[in-house]
Amino acid sequence: MQGDLITDFTRAVRQKTGLVIPEDDLARFQKIIVDRMRIRRIDIGEIYLQLLLGQSDASKAEWKALSLLLTTGESYFFRDAGQMSLLRHKILPELIRKREAEKRLRIWSAGCSTGEEPYTLAMLLTLILPDWRSWSIHLVGTDLNESALDKARAGLYGEWSFRKVDPELRKQFFTPLPDQVWRIDPQIHGLATFAHLNLIEDRYPNVTQNLYDFDLIICRNVFIYFDAPTIAGVVEKLTESLCRGGYFMSGHAEIHGRPSAELASRSHPESIIYQRVEKAPARTLHASAEYSVTPRAPAPRQTQSVAPARSARRSPPPPVAPTSPANRAVSSRVNLSEQWNQIIQLRHKGESEKAASLAVKLVASHPEHTPALMLLAWHNANQGRQSESESLCQQVIKTAPLSPEPHYLLAHIALEQGEEGLAKSLLNKALYLSPKHAPSCLCLADIMARQGDAHRARHMREIALESLAQMAPESRLEFYDDWRVEELAQHLRAQLADGAQ
Ligand SMILES: C[S@@+](CC[C@H](N)C(=O)[O-])C[C@H]1O[C@@H](n2cnc3c(N)ncnc32)[C@H](O)[C@@H]1O
Incomplete structure (x- = not known):
């Protein structure tokens, strides 16, 4: 051919x-x-x-x-112990409390394959909600693959679907049949319904299909086959299918940062989960989310020379007479670091527009201020102004040729444009300049996992973990959503232990 x-x-x-x-x-x-x-x-x-x-x-x-x-319909019950624990102990109890008065819950497993995921949710619900029979529970699983859905409806499972299930739980919810087949408990079976849906082509939210206003949507191990723009489109539609305050869970490392302006990431030690929020702030990069452009932390490496340490901020430097040239230089440095701190604080408060306009002023007087240039580059990328962002990156490459940051952002832009090959070579460049640059390792790991290279993806995540071990646990990872170093390390350890790609 x-x-x-x-x-x-x-x-x-x-x-x-x-x-x-x-x-x-x-x-x-x-x-x-x-x-x-x-x-x-x-x-x-x-x-x-x-x-x-x-x-x-x-x-x-x-x-x-x-x-x-x-498509591969690989699935099993209670997949990902960390995410299951988060659902069981935090998210579902919170949703139950919220819906106590109406006694209704709406949950969607999108890309449910042979049904293990929605049935797991049904089991969790019956475990934590003793009077679940008096609730109106709409728990639906959808998939593209009709024969997977037929299997889900049949409710019969072989050993492989139980590879991570506690034998006691299996006894509680399944009946053994000959030939190592297990039949799901009829009550759990009755809690879930199944329907065909193509996440790309079909329209949702969709009232006719009862796909709207969900309290929780789970879509895991589905995005690994999609490119970044497709993921962005699906996440947007799934977000619209949530009620306000509803939760969205994807698989680890399938999406990153803030994938939709209406989704806020809630970081738990077990996993990140997203929540639909009222207000839609500035759009963020959809590609690999690691790059949420609301960077939380000031860029440490480049800022160290200009930004005062915490303790220094508490005890300001002694006043200096602004007359001598030396004093004028000190005063200008203090002024610069104050300006930068103000920008960072605005950014932390989510006031990214104000932060950006102050950064523009700062760059006008200090055209080589790399952190401010990078902040503006991210801000532009998040606003969809990719060519402005690219030229700011080029400016940083000139002023700080050894910095991995501009290459890392350019890689995100390339991913947004569907140019995965280019993104990979930009990330490799970033890693050439800074061999343990954790965000680049993680972004590359995501690409490799998507391309089915689980072995190298794992290796990249291990390098990222090593790099995080050398950072202060409480610090935040620059341009990497609002991950605290220790939380991200914990998340990566769980991911590696789970063997997820
Ligand atoms: C690996 S399974 C994941 C099953 C389950 N969510 C889990 O994590 O165990 C991926 C599923 O996504 C489904 N899928 C892939 N592309 C899809 C699309 N465009 N629309 C709906 N489902 C899709 C496949 O048919 C497959 O059943």
Whole structure:
């Protein structure tokens, strides 16, 4: 098959399902296409492509068959002990308290595969809500894959679905049948419903399908196959399907930072979870979230020379007479660090516009102030002004050629534009300049995991963890959402222990 034609097929799949076919998977992809053509008795690739691009019932049926072969429905009960514990001990009890008066809960497992995830949620609910029978619980699982949904509806599971389940829990909720098959408890079975939904193509929130106003949406291990713009689009629609204050949980490292202006990240030791908030502040970069552009901490390396340490701020320097040149220089430095502190404080308060306009003034008088330039570069990127952001990055590369930061931000912009190859080489450049630059390691790890290179993804995360161990636990990671170093390290350790990609 010609390279152009394969590209047309990968594009069609990406548009329809969001799935990005990695370079090293192209041979398998081509084989799947050829097999489907054989089954449909089509000899010419272009004709099969036309079938896929059409709107007929035959096209729809073909997409169903093809997507079965392209998606992996790997799932198991109580997947990710940390996230399950967060749901069981914090999030679900909070939602139950909130809904106590109405006694109603609405939960959606998007990309539920064979049903282990929504049934796990049903089990958790019955464990923590003794009078669950008197509640109105809408717990729905949706997926693209019809045969996975059929399996979910059947409620019969083999050993592999229980690989991380406490045997006592299995006894409590399942009945053994011959041939190592287990049937789910009819009450748990009755709590969940299942429906077909393509997260990319279909419309939601959707009242007709009862997909709206959710208290909790879980969409885990689905985004790993999507590119950044697709993830952003799906997260936006999922966010709109939440009620105010509703929670959204994805898999670890699938999205980062603040993926939607209406989602605030809530960082717990077990996992990050997002919450729909009232106000929509400035848009943030959708790509890999690590790069939420509301950087919490001042850029330490470059600022050390200009920003006073905490203790220094508490006891201001003795007044100096502004007459001599030496005194004027000291006074100007103090003034500079005060300005920078003010900018940082505004940024911490979420007043990013004000912080940016002060940073513009600061840069006007100190054109080589790298932290201020980087702040402006992030701010522009978050506002969608990518070319301004890029030229600020180039300015930083000139003034601070050894800094990994501009390359790291440029990599984010490249990801936003779907240029994963370019993003990788920019991140490698950042790591060449600073071999343990944790945000670059983590961003690269996400890309590798998406491309199915679990081994190298793990290695990059281990390097990031080593680098975090050398930082003050209470400090915040520069341009990496509002992660505190120790929380991020804990999160990474859990992720590595869980063996997640
Ligand atoms: C690895 S499974 C994850 C199952 C479960 N969420 C978990 O974490 O255990 C990924 C699922 O996402 C589904 N999926 C992939 N692309 C989808 C799309 N565009 N719309 C809906 N589901 C999709 C696949 O069919 C598959 O069942």
